[in-house]
Amino acid sequence: MINSFIYEQPVKIFFGKGFLSKLSEVLEEIGAQSCVLVTSKFFAEKANELLQNSEKIKAVYSGVVPNPLLSGAEEVVRVIKENSADTVIALGGGSSIDTAKFAAACAYSEKTPHELYLKQDFPKKVAKIVAIPTTSGTGSEVTKVSVISHENEKKSIHSPAFMPTAAIVDPLLTMSVPAKTTMITGIDAFTHAIEAYWSVNHQPITDGFAIQSIKLITQNLEKAYTDSDEEAKTNMAYASLLAGLAFALPKTAACHACSFPLSANYHLPHGEACALTLDSLMIINNSQRLEELSKQVGMESTEKLASYIRHLKEISGLCTKLSQLGEVDIDMLSRESTKHPLMANNPVKLTEDDLRKMFETIK
Numbered sequence: 069m070i071n072s073f074i075y076e077q078p079v080k081i082f083f084g085k086g087f088l089s090k091l092s093e094v095l096e097e098i099g100a101q102s103c104v105l106v107t108s109k110f111f112a113e114k115a116n117e118l119l120q121n122s123e124k125i126k127a128v129y130s131g132v133v134p135n136p137l138l139s140g141a142e143e144v145v146r147v148i149k150e151n152s153a154d155t156v157i158a159l160g161g162g163s164s165i166d167t168a169k170f171a172a173a174c175a176y177s178e179k180t181p182h183e184l185y186l187k188q189d190f191p192k193k194v195a196k197i198v199a200i201p202t203t204s205g206t207g208s209e210v211t212k213v214s215v216i217s218h219e220n221e222k223k224s225i226h227s228p229a230f231m232p233t234a235a236i237v238d239p240l241l242t243m244s245v246p247a248k249t250t251m252i253t254g255i256d257a258f259t260h261a262i263e264a265y266w267s268v269n270h271q272p273i274t275d276g277f278a279i280q281s282i283k284l285i286t287q288n289l290e291k292a293y294t295d296s297d298e299e300a301k302t303n304m305a306y307a308s309l310l311a312g313l314a315f316a317l318p319k320t321a322a323c324h325a326c327s328f329p330l331s332a333n334y335h336l337p338h339g340e341a342c343a344l345t346l347d348s349l350m351i352i353n354n355s356q357r358l359e360e361l362s363k364q365v366g367m368e369s370t371e372k373l374a375s376y377i378r379h380l381k382e383i384s385g386l387c388t389k390l391s392q393l394g395e396v397d398i399d400m401l402s403r404e405s406t407k408h409p410l411m412a413n414n415p416v417k418l419t420e421d422d423l424r425k426m427f428e429t430i431k
């Protein structure tokens with residue numbers, strides 16, 4: 069029986085190889101007049117090319133760093149104000165998209181980005197956002213989430229103010245992603261889809277996205293990692309988009325809750341931090357529903373799906389033990405993870421002690 073649900077997805081999505089060329093068309097369609105383009109160093113040259121070729125793009129900010137900082141978003145707000153921009157274009161991975169989303173939400177407020185970071189009372193009027201992902205992982209192009217760090221805190225902020233107006237998903241932009249980042253971002257998408265499926269807020273439409281995404285990831289991630297294969301990378305771009313659509317409403321759960329203290333204190337990239345506990349949590353969260361999912365995606369059982377995740381980590385040299393991070397404070401990790409709001413979405417209620425036991429098994 070299908071339970072009642074409310075579904076919404078306001079982002080207009082343009083998916084296709086070479087679709088970066090549609091940027092001018094998209095800007096015209098959404099009524100953009102004056103745009104600021106936000107990116108990281110890797111795409112600075114490409115961004116300047118876009119600046120030269122579009123009258124609507126007035127400035128480029130190419131200073132975004134991984135695990136993006138509030139100070140970066142503050143800089144972008146300054147550039148938006150200087151150019152009276154009505155639209156922020158993000159070209160890059162989750163770090164560029166999240167910086168652009170946060171800055172767009174702060175641009176027209178009387179308050180400073182720091183005040184808004186603390187209180188999250190974003191104004192109703194925000195700049196439009198066009199998100200162009202260049203990694204296959206975060207799904208940030210279709211979510212209300214922006215993850216921003218400040219003073220050793222990595223905060224996952226949820227607000228309708230962050231919802232992009234349009235997303236251009238051009239798989240060709242992901243061809244240059246190095247192998248290890250392909251694996252890390254691919255496992256991030258894997259985690260989104262699995263957590264969307266087991267979140268207590270899951271619903272039929274998002275379950276459909278999650279199942280299709282997991283199937284594509286199990287069929288394509290290893291090939292995208294080993295061969296940089298164009299078809300596999302295109303399928304991963306689609307799988308990542310589907311995973312974003314899958315978790316946008318149900319949100320994620322225990323695995324993401326554990327990932328935040330791991331990234332904030334031991335500087336693990338987001339996807340690698342998720343990967344560290346994903347297989348353990350799969351066994352802890354196992355259920356008839358999860359066994360059925362495993363079969364639907366071509367694995368015999370949840371145990372087989374969990375060991376496939378271990379295999380992906382091993383072939384790509386991702387962290388599999390806490391000891392690889394140096395001296396790790398398991399008490400702090402368990403305490404911080406239990407306190408995280410996303411923990412409330414986990415299908416199995418986990419206490420600090422349960423998490424301590426889990427972290428002990430991957431010591």
Ligand code: NAD
Pocket residue numbers: 108109110133134135136160161162163164166202203205206207208211213214215241242243244245246249253256338339
């Ligand atoms: P990233 O954006 O930090 O990029 C990682 C590195 O890859 C950077 O050095 C970047 O310059 C480089 N890069 C990006 N695209 C490239 C390309 N095509 N070719 C070569 N190099 C490229 O990585 P990410 O995994 O996409 O984003 C991670 C961030 O997103 C984290 O802060 C994470 O917490 C956040 N996140 C946000 C959401 C959301 O819904 N907003 C969801 C999951 C994760």
